Amino acid sequence: MTRLIRAAAMVTGICTIAVFFMMLILGWPLFSHGHLLALLVGGWNPGSGQFGILPMIAGSTAIAGGALLVGTPLSLGVAFVTAVFARGRIRRVLLSCVRLMSGVPTVVYGFVALIYLVPFIRSQFHSGSGFSILTSSLVLGLLISPTMIVLFVSALDGVDPRARRAAAALGATPAQRLLYLQLSEALPGLLSGVVMGLGRAMGDTFISLMLAGNSINMPGGVLESARTLTAHIALVMAVDFHSLEFQSIYLCGFVLYLFTFMLVLILRAVNHRFQRGRVQ
């Protein structure tokens, strides 16, 4: 039985590593075809053998960054109400609602936004088709909010209750307690919530696939269409398997894998500092 348990852990670990090497090996023809730098920063022009995925990296960054700009303030506000301003039953109801919201399927957001938000954006701004960075950032910001709120609330609740009671005993209002005590104490937890939100936003496929328009060019404004790394993988899957264009999706997968790895390391650094800070 012990052996079985060890084997299971080994399989989990090896499979995760295998995904990395799969991206690397299957994308290899492309890596060896041109310079790595050209692949990352060169333009996308399959006709002349250019497979730079920079437009997709920029698209992913723009949409995920926009989602954070929308989602972070929204989640902070809701988390403040849930953790500090509301009490008792309201707090519990809010928290369960938020947790349930995190279960709303991605395609449902995409579907509703496609029918209602895209035409709205189109008619409001009189430019573009409505399929834009703005549209997908708005929806993606809403989508990552429940996850971020749950993390923010647990960070704010994690602040030493003795310090909170001491602040209250000194006559601090909930707002003062939040502003001068909990915010600074919970900062690492809040930060890791934002990093997790960024990870979810970068990794999401269907919001940008359905709402961002998917044209390959460097995004120049929020009303322009863009293609993300994830959407690129989903779209190119339909092309034939041996072209270099097809292999560019492994490069996208590779970049996404490295990005995830980096985020995990950042999260660990933040949590590590957090724990060291608590001990002192």
Place this chain on the structure above:
Amino acid sequence: MKRFAELLLVIFSWLALLVFAASFLSIFVVLLLRVRGLDAVSLFFGDTPPVDALLHGLPVFDGIYPALLGTVSVVMVAVLCAVLPGIFTGIYLAEFAGPWAHRIVNLLVDVLAGLPSIVVGLAGFSFMVLLHNLFPGAPGPCMAWSALALGFLVLPYLVRTTETALQAIPAELRRTAPTLGATKVQNIFFVLLPFRAKDLLGGVILATGRAAEDTAVIMLTGVVASAPGMHSLFKQFEALPFYIYYMSSQYRDLAELQYGFGASVTLLLLCGLFFAAAFLLQSYVSFRFRGSSWLQK
């Protein structure tokens, strides 16, 4: 000035809550308005008589019954595949791993948890192609591949719930069985895991909900827009999230669009059910745990 900042913070927070609640409410209201008047029988079964579809496996062409059936079966197979490796890895992390092994496996599980589902789907697809090239008889895109890839995707949920459930067990209980002569493995399987069985079940249900909503993995490994007949592990299949995606770009008239909304509501209810069940189980456990604190005294 400081008073003003405090006031501003309160106003901002409640405003944010208002925007958040309004956004979600508008999604739900829109969904409800759009499915109003939709006949449930024709939504699920199209023109096929429901009894024939359910009992005799008659193909359904214009309904979401095949998609619902496909989602339910692929998710069930996925979780069945993942449940043992997931729980065992969790046990390993909580009870067996040395410091270095713990660090490495922990890191890898974190990475897997953070991987975009499309990357997992791409890996599943590549593995399928690879195997197909090595053994020409190996199955192509089908439900079995989707289930395996989905199982891999939800593995971290199972690992983490098992690990945290085991770690939260009070030391008294942890030591009781070994004192009476039980081995480590016996202690884990007959005392510790049963004690947190509801937590584990919560984790399994959460993983199920997560698998049911994912579209990217199945899109790369075996889902198709139309597979009206009986489902089999080694055939391509329909699934609700992919049906919704397909309908969003391919609908031809308002009736088909309404079917898309119907499928959205169905998927929403399905996932909501799984998430609600998972949270109920977990909060019930923590409640019971608080109630039984006399055990520790």
